[in-house]
Amino acid sequence: MHTPQFTAESSSNGMVERDFTVGDVPGVLWSPAPGAGRAPLVLMGHGGGHHKKHPAMTGRAQRLVTGCGFHVAVIDAPGHGDRPRTAYDEQEVAELRKAQAAGEPEGPIVVRYNARLAELAVPEWRAALDALRELPEIGADGPVGYLGIGLGTAIGVPLVATEPRIRAAVFVSTWPDVLLEKARQITVPVEFDMQWDDERVPREAGLALFDAFASKEKTLHANAGKHLELPRFEADSAVHFFARHLGRAVTSPAA
Template identity: 80%
Template sequence: MHSLQFTAESSSNGMIERDFTVGDVPGVLFSPPSGADRAPLVLMGHGGGTHKKHPSMAGRARLLVTGCGFHAAVIDAPGHGDRPRTAHDEREIAELYRARAAGEPEGPIVVRYNAHLAELAVPEYRTTLDALQELPEIGPDGPVGYWGINMGTAIGVPFVAIEPRITAAVFGQHWPEALAEKAKGITVPVEFDLQWDDEHIPREAGLALFDAFASKEKSLHVNSGKHKELPRFEADSAVRFFARHLGGRAVTAPA
């Protein structure tokens, strides 16, 4: 079992940011300034081609930390961020760029590549959760959520499907291939984001993935717009969702 090692720490605007490693997997933990009291944890998965400290990750973490008093943690997916790319990574990325330049559908390549990354990342997320729960400010029995869109969904669905410690999850914007069968094993509350005019993921595909979740409580959030036009207010909705299901102080919408 790998222990968690903190490697750097900084703080700003009411949030502490601590870099860590679990084995050879790098991650970051965002926490409230008063770390003595236990608080819920939300694990997050970043999108394809980004990394653990991408502005979208830091922004969501800040909402969770300052809005709810939660901890939020992200690890770099294989081949992303501070992790080296393998020859397999390079081949898949080159094929994606080729298809994009030729105007061919990207979905089959993304689904295949993300499924490969998920096979590697799911055990890493479980090991990271083990290590984070050894911290006194998180503990072994507190509620845990998962939040991941795009590639974060490709990794998150198989992770949540086999991880009983996750009690609520936010997913969205992915194809059902390789995920629908695993989604049938998820029964925790789910919030799911879908872009109605997504140029990559047909709306029927997004709806099929949402339909596959076995959760008795699941909410579908549909907005007009293309793949990269998910409204920022959906992040506020996700934070309110986690506050309801993980506990925490009320979230006030920004003026």
């Protein structure tokens, strides 16, 4: 087992940002100021076509770090961010763009591609979690949460289903086609966000995924609006959700 190899460090907006690698997988760890003591870790999975420092990730990290003192980690999914695209990645992206341009359904392509990325990414996430828990400020017995958006949900559902160290999860809706079996294995508390007027993921599909979770505590947040119109207050809700289930108090208002 290896600790993360840190490659860069900076501080801004009340948190420390450290780039790292585990093997050949690049990631970023956001933390409170040094000396804050041991704190829980929240893993976040970025959306398709995005990367570890996309604004959707940095904004949520800011809330989690400054609002509760969590550590927050994101790794680039295969073929995303600082990771090279394979010929397979290029082919799938080209097929997706072609379908979108023609107004054809994109779901079958996204489901297929995301499923392959999840097969690769789940072991990478588990290796990253092993490494991050070697850090004294996180610790081998510290609580862990997971937050996924889009592709991050497609990767996160099988990850949470097979990773007993994750105690709570927030998912933003994605196509459920290959996720239902794994969702039925998830029993930790879940908060599930979906857009009621989503033009990409059908409403019935989002509800089917929520219904499949076997958690005794699961909460559905359905908001009016289209796929990319998830309200900002859902990020604040996630802070309070993780504070409840990972044993922290919300120490300052989310920015």
